[in-house]
Amino acid sequence: MLLHQQEIKFSQYSSIYDLIVPKDNLLRKVNDIIDFSFVYQELVDKYCSNNGRMAHSPVRMFKYLLLKTIYTLSDVDVVERSLYDMSFKYFLEMSPEEDVINPSSLTKFRKLRLKDTDLLNLLINKTVSVAIEKGVIRSKSIIVDATHTLSRTNPFSALAVLRERSKLLRKTIYSYQEDWKERMPKKNTDNDLEKELSYCKELEQVIGQDETISAIPAIKEKLNLLKETVEDTRENINSAKDADAKLGYKSVDNPFFGYKTHLAMTEERIITAAVVTSGEKGDGPELPKLIKMSQENGLDFDTVIGDAAYSGKENIQLAKDQDLKIVAKLNPSITQGFRKDEDKFDYNKDADMFVCPAGHLAIRKARQGKKKMGVNQVDTYFFDVEKCKTCPLKNGCYKQGAKTKSYSVSIKSDLHKEQMEFQESPYFKEKAKERYKIEAKNGELKNAHGFGRAISYGINNMEMQAAIALFTVNVKRILKLARV
Incomplete structure (x- = not known):
């Protein structure tokens, strides 16, 4: 039962916070800049209003998860520290003498209350709206990239x-x-x-x-x-294989088993959109979602900055239709032609190879056709035919008895000619220098907030992990930019 959870509990000892939690304390500043009532509004329907035991405040439980991420603590330690650390108690809106929760309540909160909640987009939307309100976003560009997270199964x-x-x-x-x-x-x-x-x-x-x-x-x-x-x-250790995780490639010789988080970020390093996928998914196909989500989250931009994975034909056309500029170097291997969606092969920029719908990486490539002007040239990618023979998706893809399986793409189109001209412009070259910022953000997520490895199994839990981590880095960045 969730009842009167938002009421403030008054205590004769509350004034102690003004004495021992300084104005420049990180948690005090987070409380000042973020109105966490949106968590209550989002989760209130997950609780019974008139039956069962009294439930802990969803806002407080959510804040416990934030503290875990900010300070890299276990469930046991984040609860224990909130017993004696006055900055924690202040952040959790507890009275100084108030008792703490049982650490097992955090597990229940994650599994029961946050389940089936679009927490990822909810939290990003909230931080972007705060950033816009504080006037810290001034650029008209978003930078896109993907970062990988290893599965717990490995x-x-x-x-x-x-x-x-x-x-x-x-x-x-x-x-x-x-x-x-x-x-x-x-x-x-x-x-x-x-x-x-x-x-x-x-x-x-x-x-x-x-x-x-x-x-x-x-x-x-x-x-x-x-x-x-x-x-x-x-x-x-003896659990079943993580069914949602898949094999992806950081480079042609460096595979990983896990997930990808596709990110969009402003030049001020505020994350504006995120999509979590299994590891084998290409970066380029996720760009339309990142653009749409950034726009829906209130961002006004006219330029998208990324690497070669985002300069595919479909993305260039999408940008043209929306009057956006794509600052991503054109790679002839990205042009996928007019394939049916079910036949689409994704380009992996790190391996410089295409990945088939079953997740298998091409083993070699060859260029064919006339070299002059590149008009008739194609790049052909060859796959391991032994894998094709036993592939569950071979129908309509691999012809039984064939000695090779290849995938060919044309190199140049009118769209790409326009993009090649744009690549030589001063604007393109200047904006391309901003791309390093998102790589630094990926490093911050992994090194400071445990994003290098999934803390649980399944893509839903990976999305939850991403939601808390991205919310944390956005709030910290807003505080720095707003100089609160």
Whole structure:
């Protein structure tokens, strides 16, 4: 039951916040700039209004998830810290003497209340509207790109995360007592997940037995984070393969198994749209969605900046129809002609190859036709015919008994000729210099907000993870630009 959750609880101790939470505190500034009542309005229908136990405020639960992302904390630690950290309590709109929630409530909130909610677009829309209101968006361009996130299924990804967590724990301990190096258990050097789990468990036990070191707050946080990672890894180590994740390519020799988040961002580094897909999807086909979503979120722009993946024929035509400029270098391999949607092959810019509808990357390419003016030239991409023979999508794509399977694209059209002329303009060359900004944003998401690896299974959970992370980086950027 959700009742009177938005009422402010008055306390005789509330004035303490003015004394110990400074005006320039990050969480105070976030509370000042964002009206979180939109969370209540979005989720109120997920609660019963007249039956069941009293539910926690959806606004407060959402803020707990933000705190987890901002400070990279486990469920246990974000709740425990909110017990004594007055800036956390202030942000959560708790009275100083108020008790905290049970950490398990956060799991229930994610699974029950946020399910089937378009949280990703909701949160981006909210931050973009705040950015527009604060006047921090002045450019007339959006920059587009995609960043990959590894699935939890990949055991080497889990191993890497465990090693990073244990390394952070050891480093924190050494900063307090360097002589602990001699007391640490022997590290696992094999690429064996089970051995790494055993090492982490042994590390937990050794540190946990010494209360003089394990009780130090900074160490306790890192220890709890490692425990949560170990438990979650053990819980899912024998689970079924992540059905929504797919094999994609960062380069022709560097595949990954997971997801892609396709982003649109202003030159001021405010994210205006995002689409989460499985890893094998091409970047270019998602551009129409990013343009439409950015426009629906209130952004006024006349230029789209991206890499070669976005200069496909369909995107150039879309831009022309909407009187937009595409600042993306033309690559002849991107021209896909007038194929039926069900037959469309996607271009992977990193591998410089096409990917078939089944997700298989071409193994080689060859240029054919007359070279003069490039009018009749085509690029032909060849696929592994052994994979085609057993492919579930072979009907209408691969002819039984054929010794090769290829896909050919013409190199130049009138649209591309216009684009080639535009590429030589001073405007194109100047705007192209802005593209690095979105690569830096991708790095921030991965390095500061855990976006390098999915924290749960399935594309819905990946969208939820993206929603919280993108909301966080947008709010932090707005605060910096608005100098609040």
